[in-house]
Amino acid sequence: MRRLAVTFILLLFCSQIRAQSWELGAFGGGIGYMGDLNPDNVFKLSDPAYGFLVKRNIDPRWAVKLSVMHGKMKGADSLSSNPHQQQRNLSFVTPLTEISFQGEFNFFDYLPSAGKRRFSPYLFAGAALSMFNPKTQVNGELVELNPLRTEYKDYRKYTISIPYGAGIKYNISGMWTLGAELGYRTSFSDYMDDVSGRYPAREDVYYGRDGFKPVNLTDRSEELGRGKLFSSGQQRGDSKVRDRYFFTGITLTYTFMNCNCPPVF
Template structure:
């Protein structure tokens, strides 16, 4: 074999040798867990986009197609709450609404890494990333007065003819940072918002009803528990909250993941 043929042969095999190395990450599976805070933006918190009011925990399984793109299936549990009594707005304090809601979310999410992030052969051990996806949320809004807890979605506090659906479509989106700190292990932190296709995460959406809903105490008006007004502040037919049609919730998390990287390569 002449020298030129040898050089050509080496150059021909070089891309395949790199492909063999890439197989260690291409198509790798990853599992992880996370925990952190949960928050909400809606009728009882209209402007603070980063207010955390509860906790969240989650787990995921992910398929990494290359060092930039991956798809994960997520499960997250969280709790959010708000109380008009803690508001800086005097009208909100007089309105005196409150809620606490548990959230169960399942979602499919596409991740995009900005850098060539790879467990074995990538050039960067650190990368920022963005994500977006689609999912569903099951929520259970409650309120506690005088030691008694009420499931608000059962009570039709705004005079609805039927109970509203407590399962809704949700659109997750956000970003984060991940770092490969040892072998197949990575740590990450992310902030993600969810647009829920419902306005009832807080049980507040429509108007004050003609016939209020009362708790076990006849003086406890769950539709209008307002302060300093003997007959309440909610004139029937007037708005209880804001005019936005969807509530938003957020998860801010830190977590750890493990990537199952195959050491099998093609040989020539």
């Protein structure tokens, strides 16, 4: 009888504390950009986005997650209501791939098909590697901006970012969990949109690595037919504020139970 009681207690303890182990899942939603070409609208979506995740549940409140996300960011001065931005006439589009490691905190104890609650709000934060390659339209074709050194500066096409956000998860059936989340990223780069500092001197602009066809995409105000509106040294972007972006959407995950209980006898 005593052994039976001990067995019951251990099994109960195991199911509540150590049973939840791994989650595999997918993300679907949208990506948004905030930077020099969209400084104000923090909820503006650019394009659809998708991703995959692996999560290790430490206990019913805490988890760590590895995720890979992909989307396309874009922005254009022509879409702004700001007269200065409209005159600047810059635009960009970039694919973005993010690999992140995050910690996650559930406000309620959450165990699919075993806990008292079927849902829980949660917070998350971590670190990420963000890879990008800004381009712009020229005569109907996409041109890479990084090799052209539009501000007479070299920059890497990757950066460290800090993801943070919140969401809510719900146990829809068995081991399946449906979630919805909004997560912002603050990057350590101000060149995800190829806009950061000041207009360089015209003679300093790098005209392309092939050395044949001159391409100057530093100042595109002339394309509006009002002549050249900016000169060397004038502000082109805001270098004090780094570029940011966000993912929002739903997640669908499946939990794999792995009860590692000590032997009873």
